[in-house]
Amino acid sequence: MAKPKPPIRKLLAVLGDQLNADAAVWREADPRVDVAWMAEVAEESTHVPSHQARTALFLSAMRHFRDERRAAGWTVDYRELDEPANAGSLAAELRQAIARWRPQCVEVVRPGEWRVQIALEQACRDEGRALRILEDDHFYASLDDFRRHAAGRKQLRQEFFYRELRQRHGVLMAGGKPIGGAWNFDRENRGSFGKQGPPAHPAPRGFAPDATTRGAIRAVAARFANHPGDLSLFDWPVTRHDALAALDDFIACRLPRFGEYQDAMWTGEPYLFHARLSAALNLKLLNPREAVDAAVEAYHGQRAPLPAVEGFVRQILGWREYVRGIYGVEMPAYAQRNALGADQPLPAFYWTGETDMRCLSDALGQTLRIGYAHHIQRLMVTGLFALLLGVEPLQVHAWYLSVYVDAVEWVELPNTLGMSQYADGGLMASKPYAATGSYIQRMSNYCGQCRFRPTAREGSDACPFTVLYWDFLARNRRLLEANPRMKLQVRNLDRLDAQELAAVRRLADRWRRALAAGKSAP
Numbered sequence: 001m002a003k004p005k006p007p008i009r010k011l012l013a014v015l016g017d018q019l020n021a022d023a024a025v026w027r028e029a030d031p032r033v034d035v036a037w038m039a040e041v042a043e044e045s046t047h048v049p050s051h052q053a054r055t056a057l058f059l060s061a062m063r064h065f066r067d068e069r070r071a072a073g074w075t076v077d078y079r080e081l082d083e084p085a086n087a088g089s090l091a092a093e094l095r096q097a098i099a100r101w102r103p104q105c106v107e108v109v110r111p112g113e114w115r116v117q118i119a120l121e122q123a124c125r126d127e128g129r130a131l132r133i134l135e136d137d138h139f140y141a142s143l144d145d146f147r148r149h150a151a152g153r154k155q156l157r158q159e160f161f162y163r164e165l166r167q168r169h170g171v172l173m174a175g176g177k178p179i180g181g182a183w184n185f186d187r188e189n190r191g192s193f194g195k196q197g198p199p200a201h202p203a204p205r206g207f208a209p210d211a212t213t214r215g216a217i218r219a220v221a222a223r224f225a226n227h228p229g230d231l232s233l234f235d236w237p238v239t240r241h242d243a244l245a246a247l248d249d250f251i252a253c254r255l256p257r258f259g260e261y262q263d264a265m266w267t268g269e270p271y272l273f274h275a276r277l278s279a280a281l282n283l284k285l286l287n288p289r290e291a292v293d294a295a296v297e298a299y300h301g302q303r304a305p306l307p308a309v310e311g312f313v314r315q316i317l318g319w320r321e322y323v324r325g326i327y328g329v330e331m332p333a334y335a336q337r338n339a340l341g342a343d344q345p346l347p348a349f350y351w352t353g354e355t356d357m358r359c360l361s362d363a364l365g366q367t368l369r370i371g372y373a374h375h376i377q378r379l380m381v382t383g384l385f386a387l388l389l390g391v392e393p394l395q396v397h398a399w400y401l402s403v404y405v406d407a408v409e410w411v412e413l414p415n416t417l418g419m420s421q422y423a424d425g426g427l428m429a430s431k432p433y434a435a436t437g438s439y440i441q442r443m444s445n446y447c448g449q450c451r452f453r454p455t456a457r458e459g460s461d462a463c464p465f466t467v468l469y470w471d472f473l474a475r476n477r478r479l480l481e482a483n484p485r486m487k488l489q490v491r492n493l494d495r496l497d498a499q500e501l502a503a504v505r506r507l508a509d510r511w512r513r514a515l516a517a518g519k520s521a522p
């Protein structure tokens, strides 16, 4: 087939998290007259200091995708990170690609991240080319679906959007009703492990780096060695083939107990019964329908119980679609929200894991090492501590965007600002996820190995979570007491003796001042 020559018809901009060959941008293109453009640029790893495994994953997956597309007959104009001419940013690289190919227009599937969309729009304006943005049909719901759902509602709640999508797509439905007679089985899905620890489970399937991945790892090590992460542990799925194998492995080995233990934590056990599929989904190596259908099939084949399957489906068809909707309709103002007026700096130990708090040292240590922590570690350990301490939401956001292999802003930001920090004042979550150390004690074995006591709120062994919890309630009392779902917690605050509360708040203040000064404890 004759290769296109400049001037071409369309330049197809393909971003690092758009690695699906069935995307609209490919469907509407012709390899004889259109050219695809992809670029690895330092800016995407440095606007926040991206975890080394995250950058290696993106680079490797992009290079594999480039090779597959070329093998399928497409011309892919591809810029590698370490090419001397690399301009360092997507906008600068796109401007050069437009100058090289002189396309009539540029097409792109709607970028997930607001910042990237603005950059591409500006580059096309600078070069006098129209940018055509195609809607992203990787998701179950379009942004217009979400807008329609949101229109006229006083409150947005994941649960209602989730039910709407289940009905529309007929997922776990029979005769217009949810299978099993209920929309959720949360009560059965809150198990912890007890003293004996997690039942035997195989480690998730890992993917040994091939030559392409090894090249990506070398490029990252040469450029970003000072970013968090240990590249010697890299074993993430980087191709569609790997991603489908990772899905099969989860369905066969971990899905049956996913629901029961989805909130549980255990020292040195990062994955437990979780899917480890978020990065593959976010890069679009895997389609959410594939993940949902595989789980539903396991239920019908009696290979997994309904609470586990519904719990997993809810994460993808519910939470994932919902947070995308929130980001899509609320940005860019959303990123600036700070309903609780939180203004503390992020403690320095978030970048080292060095703290006596066992729950945090475990969750932070594994995060910094492998770029993964499961949802409850993110929400109820690292997120909870930042919430109770009153860390400025933008600093919390920058940290979460840096340290996870699956970090992409459209999913990270609403989870961080909305769900974990309550910075949107309740748009996303109906109440702050505030709890004492007793929650962590119930859901893990961390406290048994810690120098603090989860129930103590005074003295040298007072658990900082518990101390900061009471201080958080007292500090934000006016805002919280207006929320009917916080009534009980505020009432409990009123039961505390005034002198005791004052002592707890003094201790909280000592923690805040010590951490703000870069120390690990008062």
Ligand code: FAD
Residues within 6 Å of the ligand: 273, 274, 275, 276, 277, 278, 279, 281, 282, 312, 315, 316, 319, 320, 321, 323, 373, 374, 375, 376, 378, 379, 383, 400, 401, 404, 406, 407, 408, 409, 411, 412, 413, 415, 416, 419, 420
């Ligand atoms: P599992 O627990 O096995 O869940 C299955 C799938 O459901 C995940 O792969 C994911 O695609 C989806 N999912 C689960 N929970 C959520 C959720 N709350 N929002 C959206 N999708 C969800 N997820 C990201 O993909 N990228 C992020 O940058 C990210 N940042 C987060 C920040 C905070 C503060 C919190 C509380 C959560 C964040 N999450 C993020 C959501 C969730 O924690 C991860 O998707 C999950 O831990 C990934 O691991 P897993 O694939 O083993 O997921």
Ligand code: SF4
Residues within 6 Å of the ligand: 356, 357, 358, 359, 360, 436, 437, 438, 440, 441, 446, 447, 448, 450, 451, 452, 453, 454, 463, 464, 465, 466
């Ligand atoms: Fe974490 Fe407090 Fe438990 Fe220690 S006692 S592990 S700080 S919750």
